[in-house]
Amino acid sequence: MERVVIIGGGQASAWAAYTLREEGFEGEIAVISDESQLFYERPPLSKQVLLGEMDHQNLHFFPPEKIAALNLILYAPLSATKIDRDKQVVTLSDGSSLLYDKLLIATGSQARVPVDAWRSLPNLFTLRTVEDSLALQRALPSIKSLAIIGGGWIGLEIASSLRKQGCAVTLLELGERLCARSVSVEVSDFIESIHHEEGVELCFECGLLDIVAEDGKLTLLRDGKKWRSFDAIVVGAGAHINKELAVEAGLETRDGIVVDHYCQTSDPHIYAAGDVAIHPDLGFSIQSWANAQHQGVIAAKAMLGEERATPYRETPWLWSDQYDCNIQILGTPVGLDVTEVVVRDSGPRQKSFFYLTPEGRLQYLVSINDARVVQIAKRWIKADRVLKAIEIGDPAFNVMTLR
Numbered sequence: 001m002e003r004v005v006i007i008g009g010g011q012a013s014a015w016a017a018y019t020l021r022e023e024g025f026e027g028e029i030a031v032i033s034d035e036s037q038l039f040y041e042r043p044p045l046s047k048q049v050l051l052g053e054m055d056h057q058n059l060h061f062f063p064p065e066k067i068a069a070l071n072l073i074l075y076a077p078l079s080a081t082k083i084d085r086d087k088q089v090v091t092l093s094d095g096s097s098l099l100y101d102k103l104l105i106a107t108g109s110q111a112r113v114p115v116d117a118w119r120s121l122p123n124l125f126t127l128r129t130v131e132d133s134l135a136l137q138r139a140l141p142s143i144k145s146l147a148i149i150g151g152g153w154i155g156l157e158i159a160s161s162l163r164k165q166g167c168a169v170t171l172l173e174l175g176e177r178l179c180a181r182s183v184s185v186e187v188s189d190f191i192e193s194i195h196h197e198e199g200v201e202l203c204f205e206c207g208l209l210d211i212v213a214e215d216g217k218l219t220l221l222r223d224g225k226k227w228r229s230f231d232a233i234v235v236g237a238g239a240h241i242n243k244e245l246a247v248e249a250g251l252e253t254r255d256g257i258v259v260d261h262y263c264q265t266s267d268p269h270i271y272a273a274g275d276v277a278i279h280p281d282l283g284f285s286i287q288s289w290a291n292a293q294h295q296g297v298i299a300a301k302a303m304l305g306e307e308r309a310t311p312y313r314e315t316p317w318l319w320s321d322q323y324d325c326n327i328q329i330l331g332t333p334v335g336l337d338v339t340e341v342v343v344r345d346s347g348p349r350q351k352s353f354f355y356l357t358p359e360g361r362l363q364y365l366v367s368i369n370d371a372r373v374v375q376i377a378k379r380w381i382k383a384d385r386v387l388k389a390i391e392i393g394d395p396a397f398n399v400m401t402l403r
Contacts, residue, residue: 001025001027001101001102001303001304002027002028002101003027003028003029003030003098003099003100003101004020004025004027004028004029004030004100004101004102004103004104004303005030005031005032005090005098005100005102005103005104006029006030006031006032006103006104006106007032007080007090007103007104007105007106007107007245008031008032008033008104008105008106008107008108008274008276009031009032009033009034009035009037009038009039009076010039010040010042010106010108010274010292011041011042011061011274011289011292011293011296012104012106012108012273012274012292012293012295012296012299013031013033013038013039013104013106013274013296014038014039014061014062014296015061015292015293015296015297015300016104016106016273016296016297016299016300017029017031017070017072017300018061018062018066018070018300019296019297019300019301020300020303020304021069021070021071023300023301023304023308025304027101028073029070029071029072029073030072030073030074030075030098030100031072031073031074031075031076032075032076032078032079032080032090032092032098033074033075033076033077033078034076034077034078034079034093035076035077035129035130035131036076036077037056037059037130038074038076039060039061039062039067040056040059040060040061040130041059041060041061041289042128042289043289043321044059045127045128045129045130045132045133046127046133046154046157046158046161047157047160047161047321049130049133049134049137050127050133050136050137050140050158050161051137051161051164051165052137056130056133056134059130075092075096075098078092078093078094079092079093080092080093080107080245081093081245082245082248082249083103083245083246083248083249083270084249085249085250085267085269085270087099088100088101088103088269090103100269101269102269102270102271102303103269103270103271104270104271104272104273104296104299104300104303105245105246105257105265105270105271105272105273105276105277106272106273106274106276106292106296107242107243107245107276108242108274108275108276108292109128109239109240109241109242109275109276109285109287110128110239110240110242111126111127111128111132111235111236111237111239111240112235112237112238112239112240113126113235113237114209114235114237115210115211118211118235121211121213121218121233122213122218123139123143123218123231123232123233124211124218124232124233124234124235125139125232125233125234125235126234126235126236127154127158127234127236128239136158136232136234139232140162140165140167142231143162143167143231143232144167144168144231145167145168145170145230145231145232146162146167146168146169146170146230146231146232146233146234147169147170147171147172147218147220147228147230147232147233147234148169148170148171148172148233148234148236149172149209149233149234149235149236149237150171150172150173150174150235150236150237150238151171151172151173151175151177151178151179151202151204152178152179152181152182152236152237152238153179153182153318153320154236155171155234155236156171156178156179156191156195156320156322157320157321157322158234158236159171159195159200159322160195160198160321160322160323163198163199163200163323164323168199168201169199169200169201170200170201170203170228170230171195171200171201171202171203172203172206172209172220173202173203173204173205173206174205174206174207174237175204175205176204176205177189177192177204178191178192178195178202179191182318182329182332182333183329183333183366184333184336184341184353184355184364184366186341186343186353187353187366190351190353190368191322191327194322194323194325194349195322198323206222207222207223208222208223208224209221209222210224211233214229215229217229217230217231218230218231218232218233220233239275239287241255241256241275241276241285242275242276243255243256243257243276246265246272246276249267249270251265251266251267251270252265252266254278254283255278255284255285256272256275256276256277256278256284256285257272257276257277257278258278259271259272259273259277259278259280260280261280261298261311261312261313262298262299262302262309262310262311262312263277263295263298263299263302263312264299264302271299271302271303272299273292273295273296273298273299274291274292274295274296275287275292277295279291279316280312281313282316282332282334286316286318287318288316288317288318289318290314290316290317290318291314291316291317291318294312294314295312298310298311298312315330315331315378315381315382316329316330316331316332317329317330317374317378324349324369325349325368325369326368326369326371327366327367327368328365328366328367328368328371328374329364329365329366330362330364330365330366330367330374330377330378330381331355331362331363331364331365331381332364333355333364334364335363336355336363336364338357338358339355339356339357339358339363339364340355340356340358340389341353341354341355342354342355342356342389342392342393343393344370344373344392344393344394344395344399345395346370346395347369349368349369350368350369350370351367351368351369351370352365352366352367352368352370352373352392353365353366353367354377354387354389354392354393356387356389359386360386360387360388360389361380361381361384361385361386361387362377362380362381362385362387365377372399372400373399376399376400376402376403379403380402385402387402
């Protein structure tokens with residue numbers, strides 16, 4: 001193998017390139033990215049970067065000297081426009097092309113904007129990239145009232161950050177609860193309660209929305225009727241998976257790119273990792289920092305041959321920081337109707353929600369401000385440990401003794 005081409009410049013891309021070098025690959029690694037800043041952390045964009053507490057230049061996964069040591073050939077800011085699988089060639093937006101022996105698609109996702117016309121409105125923002133975060137940051141001094149469309153993680157983190165700045169925040173959710181696709185009803189209720197306490201106005205089942213610009217403000221319409229005006233609006237209405245290249249290339253896709261446990265696609269020369277890849281066990285994409293990193297590593301090792309390949313078996317893990325709450329999630333809320341929920345209540349903002357199978361095994365966990373519980377829970381899942389509800393639900397019981 002002489003050349004690996006990686007499409008994308010995010011978490012999965014960075015760890016794939018790093019792993020290839022760590023495993024001794026001496027060939028060419030070409031990275032194509034449509035962003036000028038590569039290999040940077042995205043979680044701080046809605047928090048520290050937005051609030052000016054962290055400079056965007058300090059977001060890199062690796063220090064500059066380590067990136068330089070990877071000896072990458074960077075094509076940025078450029079995008080890949082076509083994959084010719086027969087010739088094993090990627091065409092770039094400047095008309096040039098790259099041959100590949102192995103190809104990694106790590107194109108991630110982008111903010112979904114339900115109405116195309118909204119994109120041209122003044123003071124309407126999304127938050128997915130460094131540029132998005134800096135644009136909103138620059139506008140903050142003139143924003144006294146803000147609406148957020150979408151009750152998912154990104155919208156809630158922005159709400160938290162802007163309440164710290166004293167901004168009046170109204171959050172509108174199409175569904176009947178927050179983060180409905182990723183957390184249980186009990187956790188949704190807890191998250192709702194902390195945002196109420198912090199002064200966020202929450203509107204559920206908000207109906208059909210539209211936005212018009214008038215008198216220097218943005219006016220929200222609900223079901224065709226003018227509702228309220230705001231200085232700015234953030235659209236946090238989910239993500240669009242960037243699978244178009246794979247679709248046009250004829251790879252097997254669904255909501256994302258179908259991969260096996262080695263991140264290999266339906267083409268043996270092409271791999272996919274991160275947001276764009278469907279989790280091989282769950283059947284849907286996992287949009288998380290940890291998933292992107294793990295899949296990038298797995299894909300890189302698989303490219304180097306069977307003797308180095310290791311299957312992807314990681315339990316999904318993600319987190320969100322809102323106000324003084326660090327919310328960590330382990331597993332997915334699938335089939336919770338047959339589980340027993342055990343709540344470990346250690347304080348007003350320190351709780352853990354355990355979901356146990358009828359046999360007593362941990363299927364899903366959400367922990368607020370208790371990182372130690374998450375650490376030991378990862379071991380329980382790997383060991384297939386049987387747990388007792390009366391023990392783990394008692395805040396006086398030391399769960400760390402359950403190795």
